Amino acid sequence: MNAKASSRNDLYLILGFIVAVALGPIIMTPFGGYPDLLQKFAIFGIFAIGFNILFGLTGYLSFGHAAFLGAGSYAAVWCFKLVGMNVLPAIISAMIVGGLFSALIGFVSLRRSGIYFSILTLAFAQMCYNLAYSVLGQPGMNLTNGETGLQLKLDDPRYFGESASESGTIPPTSMFGIEMKQIHEFDLFGMTVQVSNGYFVCALFVILAFYVSMRIFRSPFGMMLRAVKTNQNRMSYTGLNTRPYALAAFVISGMYAGLAGGLMSAMDPLAGAERMQWTASGEVVLMTILGGAGTLIGPIIGAGVIKYLENIFSSFNDQVMTGFFDFLPDWLGSAMVWITSPFVGEGWHLTLGVIFMLIVIFLPGGLMEGFARIGRLFRGSRKRGEGAADAPRVPAE
Amino acid sequence: MTILTVRNINKRFGGLKALNEVNLTIEEGTVHAIIGPNGAGKSTLLNCFIGRLEPDTGTVEFNGTSLLGLKPHQINQAGVSRVFQTPEIFGELTLLENVMIPAFAKRDGAFTLNAWGPVRGERSLMERAMEMLNDVGLAKKANDVSGQLSRGDKRRLELAMCLVQEPKLLLLDEPTAGMARADTNNTIDLLKEIAGRGITMVVIEHDMHVVFSLAQKISVLAQGTVIAEDLPQNIKGNPKVQEAYLGGAHL
Incomplete structure (x- = not known):
């Protein structure tokens, strides 16, 4: 049957993904890519891949996933404070904490579905935010350092590492001696490409995250998750217990969020409550829908597009806009600046809102649907004569 | 041998007595029809078998174990499958996936974290699902999305989903409701073929043509009580049944 063909396609997909991630710094250099931005792509890519396992497959729309990301980044910073500056234990503990939080919140929230589930997750996430922002930032039990955010100090114990480096500063985050923040530069095609060690770590994890998500999508478990989305009633009369399936998806996506949070702290060892705010939860929803919920690569593309546009648009100001409209007559130029500023x-975020609206109205399946339409356009014009028999639909990709 | 025993079931909805001291025994390997006028309590009774409703009093025993208090998925795992009045399928998935899901449920139980190996590696299960689709005449559409099927095809798919589990008892709630005549006849043929495999069936049905083509035994329910239980040829002549259907008292 087509089993061989589809397993070959999966192989191409993962190889293509690895190549894209590996060449990312080079590809992005002409477009203003720099190490921090590339790390963001990978980290939010992981966040969105995980969110998609829950939302894309089971249809449960969580508005609280930033809580797991935030919990993960606090856990990672605590790991840097108590254990040492190696990022691996920090990332692992971030995943565990993300998983624990999501198991707890998911267990309660999944008693309801639809809008009630969304509201419950939103409420829990806001509770976590407030805990982090004020309650757990009090002197008595200071886990989060409140408003200021959790930072490393020189007198942190770091029982398995050193509290301070020889030069008397806080040691940098590293993986077995390789410093995350260290940047390598090389010249290629007349441009200077910058890439940090941290990016390689992020790249490794985003590839792993993508691979695991692909396995889940293709597995019987993934099929059950899509069944949860489609018809829970039929599922339970078919002998399947729907709730553990939904909870497993919730915890897996919570661990992805924890991983993303851990990587954030690993790249820059501080954690703030704003990472848990509902806007952060909303952002991952936007990324997933913008790219294409339920597709394998859509969410990563969505994450990349949003983070890239954020980087571009938020750096513009009136001066830049004035320069931009320089070619117009003075009055028209200043009018354009007034409109666009x-x-x-x-x-x-206004721009993001407009883009999101356009996508949802014209491409409800996200950017992936757009790509599919373009692909069909080309294929259609090529074999119009053959009576274009539709290829069997490969689900969820 | 008796496969399902229902004793003294009562069910009240507010002031309405939906089921009143219902007793029923289903023999293994037979097709047992439950008929009755609208509002007689047929669907309520069926819902009491499968854990959707809890009767106020009474017992439901399947193969010697009580079904009361069990969740729907546990009842299915015990060997009871159900076909709904409006076909319940996984509309966003392909036909093949629709049939593979119950096959997995039968093999792996109510929950398994089978998240690493691909579905396409499950050769024997896939072949078995294809076999079932072939039996109900849908093999050609195996890779289509099931939501686009006609009503009759959805019913066939639902039957394939039940059959792949080799249920000990198959409950059918008006299996031909809303179908065109041709579809109805096809479905009757299919159900006869299934009955030939020795699967016990309980059919709730309005359509007498369907009932008399399939049933080996008929129970007549009226106003929440079983008023007659007999072989098909004797039911037609039963005065109580005629009264229930024609409202005899007022004639």
Whole structure:
């Protein structure tokens, strides 16, 4: 049958993904890519891949996933404080903490479905945010350092590492001696490509995350998750207990979020409560829908697009816009600046809103649907004569 | 041998007595029809078998174990499958996936974290699902999305989903409701073929044509009580049944 063909396609997909991630720094250099931005792509890519396992497959729309990301980044910073500056234990503990939080919140929230589930997750995430922001930032039991955010100090014990480096500073995060923040530069095709060690770590994890998600999508478990989305009633009369399936998906996506949070702290060892805020939860929903919920690569593309546009638009200001409209007559130029300036800089979310609206209205399946339509257009014009028999639909990809 | 025993079931919805001291025994390997006028309590009774409703009093025993208090998935795992009045299928999935899901449920139980190996590696299960689709005449559409099927085809798919589990008892709630005549006849033929495999069936049905083509035994329910239980040829002549259907008292 087509089993061989589809397993070959999967192989191409993962190889293509590895190549894209490996060449990322080079590809992005002409477009203003720099190490921090690339790390963000990978980290939010992981966050969105995980969110997609829950939302894309089971249809449960969580508005609280930032809580797991935040919990993961606090856990990682605590690991840097208590254990040492190696990022591996920090990332692992971030995943565990993300998983524990999601097991707890998921267990309660999954008693309801639809909008009630969304509201429950939102409420729990806001509780976590407030705990982190104020309650757990009090002197008595200071886990989060409240408003300021959790930071490393020189007198942190780091029982399995050193509290301070020889030069008397806080040691940098590293993986077996390789410093995350260290940047390598090389020249290629006349441009200077910068890449940090941290990016390689993020790249490794995003590839792993993608591979695991692909296995889940293709597995019987993934099929059950899609069954949860489609018809829970039929599922239970078919002898399947729906709730553990949904909970497993919730915990897996919570661990992905924890991993993303851990990587954030590994790249920059501090954690703040704002990572848990509902806007952060909303952002991963946008990424997933923008890219294409339920597709394998859509969410990563969504994450990349949003983070890239954020980087571009939020750096613009009135001056840049004035330069941009220089070619127009003075009055028209200043009018254009007046119109566009609310959409850039601080107001870049306005642009994001417009883009999101356009996508949801015209491409409800996200960017992946757009790509599929373009692909069909080309294929259609090529074999119009053959009576274009539709290829058997490969689900969820 | 008796496969399902229902004793003294009562069910009240507010002031309405939906089921009143219902007793029923289903023999293994037979097709047992439950008929009755609208509102007689047929669907309520069926819902009491499968854990959707809890009767106020009474017992439901399947193969010697009580079904009361069990969750729907546990009842299915015990060997009871159900076909709904409006076909319940996984509309966003392909036909093949629709049939593979119950096959997995039968093999792996109510929950397994089978998240690493691909579905396409499950050769024997896939072949078995294809076999079932072939039996109900849908093999050609195996890779289509099931939501686009016609009503009759959805019913066939639902039957394939039940059959792949080799249920000990198959409950059918108006299996031909809303179908065109041709579809109805096809479905009757299919159900006869299934009955020939020795699967016990309980059929709730309005359509007498369907009932008399299939049933080996008929129970008549009226106003929440079983008023007659007999062989098909004797039911037609039963005065109580005629009264229930024609409202005899007022004629």
